[in-house]
Amino acid sequence: MELSSQQLALKERAAALSNGTIRGRAADIDTSREYPWDVVEVLKAERFMGMTIPPEYGGQGRSFLDTVLVIEEIARSCTVSARIVVEANMGAISTVMAYGTDAQKKRAADLVLGGDKPAICITEPDAGSDASGMTTRADRRGNRYVLNGRKHWITGAGVSRLHLIFARVFDESGEELGVGGFLAVRGEAEGLRVGKRETTMGLCGMPEGELVFEDLEITPDMVLLPPSGFKRGFADLINAYNSQRVGAGTVAMGIAAGALEHAVAWAKTREQFGRPIGEFQGLHWMLADMQTQLTASRLMLHAAAASRGPGGSAFPDPTLAAQAKIFASEAAIKIVNDALQVFGARGYSREFPLERMARDVRMFTIGGGTAQVLRTLVASKVLGWKLPQTRDGYVSSRGGTEKDRDA
Numbered sequence: 001m002e003l004s005s006q007q008l009a010l011k012e013r014a015a016a017l018s019n020g021t022i023r024g025r026a027a028d029i030d031t032s033r034e035y036p037w038d039v040v041e042v043l044k045a046e047r048f049m050g051m052t053i054p055p056e057y058g059g060q061g062r063s064f065l066d067t068v069l070v071i072e073e074i075a076r077s078c079t080v081s082a083r084i085v086v087e088a089n090m091g092a093i094s095t096v097m098a099y100g101t102d103a104q105k106k107r108a109a110d111l112v113l114g115g116d117k118p119a120i121c122i123t124e125p126d127a128g129s130d131a132s133g134m135t136t137r138a139d140r141r142g143n144r145y146v147l148n149g150r151k152h153w154i155t156g157a158g159v160s161r162l163h164l165i166f167a168r169v170f171d172e173s174g175e176e177l178g179v180g181g182f183l184a185v186r187g188e189a190e191g192l193r194v195g196k197r198e199t200t201m202g203l204c205g206m207p208e209g210e211l212v213f214e215d216l217e218i219t220p221d222m223v224l225l226p227p228s229g230f231k232r233g234f235a236d237l238i239n240a241y242n243s244q245r246v247g248a249g250t251v252a253m254g255i256a257a258g259a260l261e262h263a264v265a266w267a268k269t270r271e272q273f274g275r276p277i278g279e280f281q282g283l284h285w286m287l288a289d290m291q292t293q294l295t296a297s298r299l300m301l302h303a304a305a306a307s308r309g310p311g312g313s314a315f316p317d318p319t320l321a322a323q324a325k326i327f328a329s330e331a332a333i334k335i336v337n338d339a340l341q342v343f344g345a346r347g348y349s350r351e352f353p354l355e356r357m358a359r360d361v362r363m364f365t366i367g368g369g370t371a372q373v374l375r376t377l378v379a380s381k382v383l384g385w386k387l388p389q390t391r392d393g394y395v396s397s398r399g400g401t402e403k404d405r406d407a
């Protein structure tokens, strides 16, 4: 995909920041397990926070493809910093920019442009891949909603201020209306409690935590009503999430790009048997395969970022987003581990970035929808069949009977 001169300039600016300040901070962010507020200030100064926010709300109205160019460059040096760029431009913020009221857009834009990385709150202890099986509920009380429930593995728990919470909606008679999005700002909302932080293998500077909603009151101005209403609210909200799936896949690809750069430089300088190891054909072919997989990942992610879903969607095509994330995340795990292999024992040392990259990249076939669940989404498109995953749903969707179900 041909990039414009403005996009090339944007990519260069991001690369300069990545090669300088960001690269210098990556190892400390990992070992300290502290959220990099200093990096947020630098991202703000470079206007990499809220790039996709429309100019009327103080942003630049940049595309998802522009954002992907920046994410890749930042991820070459630091995964935590790259994920901040993802969530400051895609996912929750782009959902509010698409579905929100004017006041909600302004509030969200001010927070993100001020350096806030929003949290998208979908996953629950008993509803991970089966996200629509969520039990967090929003009960109507007069003109407000009261949220009760719990989410976990929420990126930014305890540091994010703006939260987009997916919840099952009930009217005052207790009738279920569907799924809605609810906005809450930590520190302003009574009843939003930050729980346990996970001790993760990678992305150590980014809190992944539990959120507990205890009679969290949501006023009408903070209800994010999906365009098709609560009835198809889940579909609308997860459709908006496709932007973040492309962003997540891009972080994985960026880590791989950084790891390959390190491996190429090492292969040229490390000598064994009196010659650079880069002279051995076995490594030629490894490096060639790594580059081939990286190029394919980048092409798929750029195509997905530039795509739009059916029906005039403002978001990437769901199938292209799923395919790009499946391919890029699985390729990146292989590329990073092969890059570590090129370093020999040094690859296994904390004195080199490869072991951190290998720990960081491992999450991308899980977070953002697992590689298995995304394959089902692609298969559903290929077959032209709906493929509900519950046993009853599957049997009935294929015209089966009770007998089939109990088979």
Ligand SMILES: CC(C)(COP(=O)(O)OP(=O)(O)OC[C@H]1O[C@@H](n2cnc3c(N)ncnc32)[C@H](O)[C@@H]1OP(=O)(O)O)[C@@H](O)C(=O)NCCC(=O)NCCSC(=O)CCS(=O)O
Pocket (backbone or CB within 6 Å): 120, 122, 123, 128, 129, 130, 131, 132, 133, 155, 232, 234, 235, 236, 238, 239, 240, 242, 244, 245, 248, 318, 366, 367, 368, 369, 370, 373, 377, 386, 387, 388, 389, 390
């Ligand atoms: C598994 C799921 C895809 C949903 O499966 P279900 O069988 O429960 O429901 P479906 O009938 O398949 O879907 C319901 C409805 O939504 C539409 N849909 C589903 N996925 C998409 C999509 N990606 N884009 C657009 N529309 C979508 C589907 O067509 C149905 O609509 P209709 O009824 O046909 O009109 C889903 O539960 C799922 O995606 N599970 C994975 C959970 C996930 O991705 N979690 C991410 C949490 S955030 C995170 O991890 C952040 C870390 S990362 O770095 O970003």
Ligand SMILES: Cc1cc2nc3c(=O)[nH]c(=O)nc-3n(C[C@H](O)[C@H](O)[C@H](O)COP(=O)(O)OP(=O)(O)OC[C@H]3O[C@@H](n4cnc5c(N)ncnc54)[C@H](O)[C@@H]3O)c2cc1C
Pocket (backbone or CB within 6 Å): 119, 120, 121, 122, 123, 125, 127, 128, 129, 130, 152, 153, 154, 155, 156, 203, 208, 363, 366, 367, 368, 369, 370, 371, 372, 373, 376, 389
């Ligand atoms: C680093 C990180 C950050 C995250 N950030 C967020 C966040 O900010 N917000 C948020 O809401 N969530 C977040 N998540 C949660 C993430 O979305 C879930 O972990 C993911 O959706 C999978 O759910 P689960 O972990 O419960 O695994 P499970 O759903 O229990 O899956 C376990 C295994 O079973 C497989 N499986 C499950 N169902 C099927 C099926 N029908 N077909 C085939 N295989 C299946 C899965 O692929 C997986 O291999 C994050 C996760 C990680 C690791």
